[in-house]
Amino acid sequence: MSEKRxxxxxxxxxxxxxxxGMEKGKNVAGRVATDFGKTMDEILINLKSFQKDxxxxxxxxxxxxxxxxxxxxxxxxxxxxxxxxxxxxxxxxIDVEILERELTIKSHFNxxxxxxxxxxxxEFLIKGRKxxxxxxxIKIPNKIKIKEAKAEFNNGVLFLDLPxxxxxxxxxxxx
Numbered sequence: 001m002s003e004k005r006x007x008x009x010x011x012x013x014x015x016x017x018x019x020x021g022m023e024k025g026k027n028v029a030g031r032v033a034t035d036f037g038k039t040m041d042e043i044l045i046n047l048k049s050f051q052k053d054x055x056x057x058x059x060x061x062x063x064x065x066x067x068x069x070x071x072x073x074x075x076x077x078x079x080x081x082x083x084x085x086x087x088x089x090x091x092x093x094i095d096v097e098i099l100e101r102e103l104t105i106k107s108h109f110n111x112x113x114x115x116x117x118x119x120x121x122x123e124f125l126i127k128g129r130k131x132x133x134x135x136x137x138i139k140i141p142n143k144i145k146i147k148e149a150k151a152e153f154n155n156g157v158l159f160l161d162l163p164x165x166x167x168x169x170x171x172x173x174x175x
Contacts, residue, residue, distance in 0.1 A: 069105050069136035080140060082160040088129075091153045096160065098146050104137040105158065143167075 071084035086094060086107050095106040111131040143165040150161040 067109065067130040067132065067134040069107065069134050071105070071136060071138070073138060073140075075141070078164055080142065080144070080162040080164060082158070082162065084136070084158040084160075085156065086134075086153075086158055087156040089156065094153065094158060096151055096158070098144060098149055098162070100143045100146070100165075101140045102137060103140055103160070103162070104135065106133070106135045108133050 069084050069086065071082055074081040074083070082103065082105075084105050086109075088111070089107050089109060093108045093110075095104075097104040097106075109130040109132060111127075111129050140162070145163040145165055148163045152159045
């Protein structure tokens with residue numbers, strides 16, 4: 001056989017080997033793309049399921065943890081005033097604790113869906129009002145005269161008058 005024929009046969013064999021390799025590569029790439037697509041779909045399905053689980057846990061948490069009491073803290077010079085919203089709460093259900101620099105207000109919101117005199121069970125379709133225990137602790141920027149603190153409760157608003165401890169300023173002479 002001539003060298004030319006041997007060379008042409010080698011080229012043809014090489015071309016066939018390359019073509020088979022390319023075909024195998026295309027098949028592998030196709031399978032990888034298909035598997036990747038399936039994997040992405042599975043990831044999205046799992047993420048949606050995970051999001052539902054997280055939302056469910058957040059709702060459970062909201063239902064079992066104390067609500068936060070809405071309030072304003074006002075600096076009025078010699079006193080600090082606190083206005084806390086406690087709609088629908090009775091005075092006997094409010095607890096106020098004062099430390100020198102910390103105030104805690106605890107209460108219990110009692111939201112029921114029963115009408116007076118109606119013994120039928122009912123179901124909330126939308127539930128946006130606070131229900132259950134509520135608590136708020138805040139840091140107070142000044143020391144308070146605890147024994148002089150006053151509280152009033154009227155129309156669902158708790159008002160606290162917290163007189164500040166007077167701080168004496170000392171003038172230091174520089175030599």
